[in-house]
Amino acid sequence: MNAPLNAAFNATARPPLLDVRGVHCVLGGQPILTDLNLQIKAGERVALIGPNGAGKSTLFQVISGLRPLRAGSVWLAGRRIDRLNPAQIARAGIGRSFQSPQVFSRLSVADNLRACLLAAQPARRWWLPYQRDAELRQQVAHWLQALQLRDCADMPAQNIDYARLRALELGLGLINRAPLLLLDEPTAGMNRAQAAHMLDLIEQLCGDRTLLLIEHDPDAVFRLATRVVVLHQGRVLADGAPEAIRHDAQVQAVYLGTAP
Numbered sequence: 001m002n003a004p005l006n007a008a009f010n011a012t013a014r015p016p017l018l019d020v021r022g023v024h025c026v027l028g029g030q031p032i033l034t035d036l037n038l039q040i041k042a043g044e045r046v047a048l049i050g051p052n053g054a055g056k057s058t059l060f061q062v063i064s065g066l067r068p069l070r071a072g073s074v075w076l077a078g079r080r081i082d083r084l085n086p087a088q089i090a091r092a093g094i095g096r097s098f099q100s101p102q103v104f105s106r107l108s109v110a111d112n113l114r115a116c117l118l119a120a121q122p123a124r125r126w127w128l129p130y131q132r133d134a135e136l137r138q139q140v141a142h143w144l145q146a147l148q149l150r151d152c153a154d155m156p157a158q159n160i161d162y163a164r165l166r167a168l169e170l171g172l173g174l175i176n177r178a179p180l181l182l183l184d185e186p187t188a189g190m191n192r193a194q195a196a197h198m199l200d201l202i203e204q205l206c207g208d209r210t211l212l213l214i215e216h217d218p219d220a221v222f223r224l225a226t227r228v229v230v231l232h233q234g235r236v237l238a239d240g241a242p243e244a245i246r247h248d249a250q251v252q253a254v255y256l257g258t259a260p
């Protein structure tokens, strides 16, 4: 096989980065996700949208191992992950943020970053006190700068404002270099200026990572996403380019509440 053909073969042979296959999830006796299929290729930025209660957060919980499946499977880069626990799934390559930010609230902002950096370096020289580890200090300084959190580095995370808390959580999700990042409503509860700042941070820091984000703000969806997937009643209702989804009659009906 010649070189270009070989490259094309490899590109098509590579499994999707995320492959959600026929997932059913039942909570409190109610079906929440029903035969849900979703494949995401490396490098895509996918917005997951849909009306309240469509099952978006539940799908994130299922992917991260925080909710059990009734049927189906979840694969990351060809590896089945739905039987792993949440920590194993994170180590397998999924970083995430939550609707309500999850950080170590009593630790300082810098110590939050330090803790995640330490957890992401299993081969670190464990006998070296972290205060004397110059490389670790440099990395913390790098992340404080990148997240624009230098001026609150020594404050307990529970005392910083909400927009900064979300920036910190974004950093914690990025530190272990997971190829797939799940962001649950990264701009929720923010004013326009704060939301614009958060979108800037996501664009600057996520690089070519694959993103799956839940977002209600159309500005954020159209700025970040290369593809939009619409969930309705636990199923994929539409999947396509942002412009096509914007004009999809079925999607409009779901948002206006006129869909069956």
Ligand SMILES: Nc1ncnc2c1ncn2[C@@H]1O[C@H](COP(=O)(O)OP(=O)(O)OP(=O)(O)O)[C@@H](O)[C@H]1O
Binding pocket: 027, 028, 030, 032, 050, 051, 052, 053, 054, 055, 056, 057, 058, 059
């Ligand atoms: N632990 C639970 N037990 C029973 N039902 C649940 C549970 N958690 C969620 N649900 C229900 O599952 C459905 C989907 O919830 P989910 O939070 O996934 O929706 P969503 O699309 O993320 O909504 P929103 O945009 O409002 O966050 C809702 O009807 C919700 O009430």
